[in-house]
Amino acid sequence: MAFWDRFKKKKENIDTDEIIETIEDQEEKEELKKDSETLEEQNKMEETIPEAGLENQEAAANETLEEIQEEEEHSEGEIVEEDHEEKSLSFLDRLKNGLTKTRSNIAEKIDDILASTRSVDEDMMEELEDTLISADLGMESTMEIIDQLRDRIKRKNIKDPETVKKELISIMKNELTKNNLDSEIHIENSPMIILVVGVNGVGKTTTIGKMAYQYKEKGKNVLLVAADTFRAAAIEQLTEWANRAEVDIISHKEGADPASVIFDGIAAAKNKNSDIIICDTAGRLHNKKNLMNELNKIHRVIEKEFPTAKKEVLLVLDGTTGQNAIFQAKEFKEACELTGIVITKMDGTAKGGVIFPLQAQMEIPVKLIGIGEQIDNLVEFDSEAFVEAIVN
Numbered sequence: 001m002a003f004w005d006r007f008k009k010k011k012e013n014i015d016t017d018e019i020i021e022t023i024e025d026q027e028e029k030e031e032l033k034k035d036s037e038t039l040e041e042q043n044k045m046e047e048t049i050p051e052a053g054l055e056n057q058e059a060a061a062n063e064t065l066e067e068i069q070e071e072e073e074h075s076e077g078e079i080v081e082e083d084h085e086e087k088s089l090s091f092l093d094r095l096k097n098g099l100t101k102t103r104s105n106i107a108e109k110i111d112d113i114l115a116s117t118r119s120v121d122e123d124m125m126e127e128l129e130d131t132l133i134s135a136d137l138g139m140e141s142t143m144e145i146i147d148q149l150r151d152r153i154k155r156k157n158i159k160d161p162e163t164v165k166k167e168l169i170s171i172m173k174n175e176l177t178k179n180n181l182d183s184e185i186h187i188e189n190s191p192m193i194i195l196v197v198g199v200n201g202v203g204k205t206t207t208i209g210k211m212a213y214q215y216k217e218k219g220k221n222v223l224l225v226a227a228d229t230f231r232a233a234a235i236e237q238l239t240e241w242a243n244r245a246e247v248d249i250i251s252h253k254e255g256a257d258p259a260s261v262i263f264d265g266i267a268a269a270k271n272k273n274s275d276i277i278i279c280d281t282a283g284r285l286h287n288k289k290n291l292m293n294e295l296n297k298i299h300r301v302i303e304k305e306f307p308t309a310k311k312e313v314l315l316v317l318d319g320t321t322g323q324n325a326i327f328q329a330k331e332f333k334e335a336c337e338l339t340g341i342v343i344t345k346m347d348g349t350a351k352g353g354v355i356f357p358l359q360a361q362m363e364i365p366v367k368l369i370g371i372g373e374q375i376d377n378l379v380e381f382d383s384e385a386f387v388e389a390i391v392n
């Protein structure tokens with residue numbers, strides 16, 4: 001009998017030991033057993049760790065994931081009624097609406113600077129530089145952009161402020177594009193399994209709900225897997241999104257082993273011929289070792305049970321946390337093989353320029369951005385459109 005058939009006969013609340021017992025390869029079995037024991041010990045220790053706040057971004061940047069704990073209980077993603085009017089807007093208009101705060105912080109300031117400029121000079125360059133820094137583009141990316149702008153102004157002998165703006169936009173587009181060559185999630189390659197990771201409260205579950213809706217709209221057969229078993233509320237929240245997007249969901253009880261939920265999800269996906277399986281994961285793994293163990297275990301189950309599936313590992317970052325998002329990205333990059341980044345809550349920040357240093361330093365493409373709490377407030381990232389929306 002096939003491995004999956006044997007598994008199907010077991011109860012919903014299967015634990016890892018049971019999965020391991022069904023694996024025939026002795027070496028693989030021993031390794032998984034060791035991982036499972038280490039994880040259990042760490043989970044016990046973790047229960048005693050108090051929850052604290054992520055208040056000081058600079059301090060947090062010097063600490064490890066172990067010290068990143070929750071700021072406060074995040075309200076569960078309330079599903080707001082869809083705004084049908086939005087649908088008739090063009091992609092760029094929707095993006096502009098979603099990025100209003102960053103747009104006012106960059107585009108409006110640049111227009112003011114250029115409107116009050118009599119001659120294209122060093123004072124103007126400094127004001128442009130300050131504007132980019134205030135929108136969180138970071139010192140390095142800002143200097144790169146401003147230096148190139150200086151060169152072009154000199155080389156082309158530019159005297160007109162409007163032309164300065166055009167050149168600035170073109171340089172910013174180049175900068176963002178060169179670090180983001182493939183931002184597409186190639187959902188045509190089904191079956192695809194998408195693992196969604198990130199610290200707590202960044203917007204993982206909400207993003208999964210939005211993705212499920214989008215892919216379902218594109219005619220894909222989507223299955224959600226509730227592998228964040230940390231709280232019952234997390235499972236309920238994902239179930240609510242599954243209902244709203246009208247897709248199937250596989251979940252176990254609170255406290256179940258995440259790898260076993262994924263195992264079950266893969267089995268169900270094969271049975272239902274799902275095109276896209278999206279797995280929610282817990283954000284409350286307080287240290288890197290813990291995180292690595294958990295994700296390694298999940299990866300092994302995926303490799304073993306669904307080697308033919310195309311894999312995406314998406315890191316979700318909260319756009320309102322500024323430079324701290326870069327720190328989180330570095331931690332996760334060391335813990336697992338990320339294939340893309342999703343930046344959420346871009347509607348809530350004036351500092352959306354953080355995408356520039358993030359792309360430059362991480363070499364992992366931003367693939368999606370969240371621009372609101374509604375089900376259709378998730379857009380595919382496009383470097384050129386993004387620059388248009390925040391500068392032009």
Ligand SMILES: Nc1nc2c(ncn2[C@@H]2O[C@H](COP(=O)(O)OP(=O)(O)OP(=O)(O)O)[C@@H](O)[C@H]2O)c(=O)[nH]1
Nearest residue numbers: 077200201202203204205206283344345370371372
């Ligand atoms: N404004 C805005 N809010 C968002 C966006 N994405 C998520 N949120 C909100 O962020 C909050 C946290 O979202 P969740 O999806 O629960 O985050 P999570 O990462 O799953 O959190 P945990 O499960 O606790 O780890 C919710 O209130 C969401 O509505 C976005 O793009 N814009």
Ligand SMILES: [Mg+2]
Nearest residue numbers: 204205228234
């Ligand atoms: Mg969640």
